[in-house]
Amino acid sequence: MxxxxxxxxxxxxxxxxxxxxxxxxxxxxxxxxxxxxxxxxxxxxxxxxxxxxxxxxxxxxxxxxxxxxxxxxxxxxxxxxxxxxxxxxxxxxxxxxxxxxxxxxxxxxxxxxxxxxxxxxxxxxxxxxxxxxxxxxxxxxxxxxxxxxxxxxxxxxxxxxxxxxxxxxxxxxxxxxxxTFNASALFYNKKLFTDAGVPVPTDKMEWNAIFDLAKRVAKGEGKNRKFGFSFNRWSGDPFYDTQNYSAPLQLKIYDNKGEKMTVDTPQWAKVWKDVLGLYKDKVVPTQTDMNAINEGDNANGKERSYNPFQGDMFLGGHVAMMIGGYDYINELSRAKEYSTKNKNIPSVDWDVVTIPTFTEVPDVGGNIYLSxxxxxxxxxxxxxxxxxxxxxxxxxxxxxxxxxxxxxxxxxxxxxKPKDGMTYNIAAFYTLKPVPPQDLDMDKLYRDKPGIGQVTQLGQPLFQAVLDGKKTVEQALKEWQTQGDAALQKIKDNPNPTDNPNIGISSQGFGG
CATH class of the missing domain: 3.40.190.10 (Periplasmic binding protein-like II)
Structure with missing residues (x-):
């Protein structure tokens, strides 16, 4: 992306x-x-x-x-x-x-x-x-x-x-x-789990178990809603959440030659259904949910208070679990320090566990970068x-x-060691194996066919149609497969994206 x-x-x-x-x-x-x-x-x-x-x-x-x-x-x-x-x-x-x-x-x-x-x-x-x-x-x-x-x-x-x-x-x-290396882990808000009477997550839990906890801890309505999970600090795109979520499975959208789609499969269907369920059940916040919460301070004519962490759903206490990088600890530390000086700045009691895993690849959790x-x-x-x-x-x-x-x-x-005398599960950042790097053949494909990213974007409106209840997952994936195959053929005939403005979507910006 x-x-x-x-x-x-x-x-x-x-x-x-x-x-x-x-x-x-x-x-x-x-x-x-x-x-x-x-x-x-x-x-x-x-x-x-x-x-x-x-x-x-x-x-x-x-x-x-x-x-x-x-x-x-x-x-x-x-x-x-x-x-x-x-x-x-x-x-x-x-x-x-x-x-x-x-x-x-x-x-x-x-x-x-x-x-x-x-x-x-x-x-x-x-x-x-x-x-x-x-x-x-x-x-x-x-x-x-x-x-x-x-x-x-x-x-x-x-x-x-x-x-x-x-x-x-x-x-x-x-x-x-x-x-050195960089890594991510699953941050969780201890208080939200205590208030909901739900046990906190632990290391090496599988995704289905984490999603179950997320559904149990989610509660409330409107600006007071407490969400169970988020794939990142900021509200993302549900369609691209499916790709981040499935990264350890190494599912492909098209083959290494960029000639045939590979999305109309039971594996992709399960990934879509997993993520769709979270959004439909309001376990994961949408951009609309975030806007409602951010505007909450203006309710009843109240003046918006200054908050340098505005929009951070986890720090604001609105999300129980979130995937974040090692550097996010700096934000949490600063928030705690300055919350004692400014009551409008939020602070949370948190810890971390390993990123959830899949049964198919039990020791691979993902986000470790060796650069x-x-x-x-x-x-x-x-x-x-x-x-x-x-x-x-x-x-x-x-x-x-x-x-x-x-x-x-x-x-x-x-x-x-944990920073500044803090106590948290630092091993969560390096216990699991990283997702293997992308196939070099795919890197070459993106360079040789720069317009191919548009084929990925073809799935976005179809995913939204499923989220809106207008299509089933199976119908949407089959359409993506068909539309994608046609688009790949056009790109094969002419790899230059400038000459392929009508493969199915706008040519503004190409995804990876």
Whole structure:
């Protein structure tokens, strides 16, 4: 799905916070520099570190986040940053004026491959988990297990979910390490469960059990309604909730060639019925419900009171359970702190458990992101320093400093502790296995056929028709299958979305 303004704002805040954090971290490192082994009189060496994306502005952030500390501790090494894709190249490139020859988007994997096998290859590549398996299969990376054994580098302290996720991409071997990761969990409001006389959720519950709890705790009408569950902090689109919900099942809308729909199945029907039931029974809030609650303060002529968390249904005490990221703890912490100073700011008594699972994939819960995987190029010219660089960034000492971050989690268990003396079930964020990354064939499909996202959107009005009682689930999925097959054929004949304005919906904006 596309990036929302909130997601973009969150990314900006995280990057700004990371830069501030890095300044503090490097101050600590500077104090230790006099103890470093570097000798200004020795021959200087170059270590080339590659990233998937960068530009002149972003390089500063990447240096502060990944390389400055290492350079300070190793004054005989100069680090060069290289990018597979330079944001500026796309920003300043003039779009094609020929609709039949649109500006071709670069293939991130192929551009990364150029960094690894080109004339001046990088020594270290920082990549996302979605590209790791393919890079291993293409023999682009150096296996780390022998280096780990030879160096006696401790990986036993790493979160098993992180290590196992990396091993899954390497057929049981390690080809990368990551110092940090991001994850989500199921937040719940203790008071709402107590008031309803319903037991609180626990770790590793299945979705049907969570939905049962949600239905039992939901009660009230109008602006006083207490909802049982939400798929996120903000009211979402019920149709896209079905895709987020079903992610661990890895159901596909169309085949890897983008030629045949795959939605008219019992599996998709069950997913739709599960989510539809939540909305029909008012277990999950709609945008209309949110508007009614947000306007509640204006009832009877009352002036709206200031609330910086306006619209946050969980913090406002309107939702009993909600899926949220690790960084949401910052919001909950700030709300509690400032609620003592401003009675209009809400605060909740909360905890977290693992994201619910499916019977078909009992240990997969979803939202764990490995985006800073560090690997050694199989053709590295300076593999010795490359391994030293990876050890440094994944060391216990560096984990201790990075554990101060409020937006990401460190991969070492010994430094994973609740923030600021709080008590909550932090293991909920890393107990389950992550959803496997999207098939690389699908990534290529989206690049080769940029209009194919419209086929996904064809399901949205059909889902709404079911929600409005105008169609059955089976009828809607069959129509989506038929309409989608016709649209896929048009796209096959002409992949350019500019020339396909009438495949079934408006061509404004393409979903993934």
């Amino acid at each position: 596309g990036t929302t303004p909130r997601m973009k704002a969150g990314t900006t805040i995280r990057k700004a916070s990371a830069i501030i954090l890095s300044v503090g971290l490097l101050t600590t490192v500077l104090a230790a520099c006099s103890k470093g082994s570097g000798d200004s009189g020795t021959d200087r060496r170059v270590l080339r570190v590659g990233f998937l994306y960068s530009n002149s502005d972003n390089e500063q952030y990447q240096r502060q986040q990944f390389t400055d500390g290492y350079e300070l501790m190793h004054p005989d090494i100069d680090i060069e940053i290289a990018a597979a894709i330079n944001y500026d190249d796309q920003r300043f490139e003039e779009p094609s004026k020929d609709p039949k020859k649109p500006t071709k988007q670069p293939d991130p994997y192929e551009k990364m491959k150029e960094l690894l096998v080109g004339k001046n290859p990088v020594d270290v590549i920082v990549l996302e988990s979605s590209y790791l398996k393919r890079a291993v299969q293409d023999n682009l990376l150096k296996q780390l297990d022998p280096l780990i054994q030879e160096s006696k580098f401790d990986v036993e302290d790493f979160v098993p979910t992180v290590i196992n996720g990396i091993k899954d991409a390497g057929d049981g071997n390690l080809y990368a390490l990551t110092p 800073n995987l560090m690997a050694i190029n199989a053709k590295a010219q300076n593999s010795k320093d490359a391994w030293d660089f990876i050890q440094f960034n994944n060391s216990k000492e560096w984990a201790k400093l990075k554990s101060r971050s409020t937006y990401e989690m460190v991969a070492r268990k010994s430094f994973l």
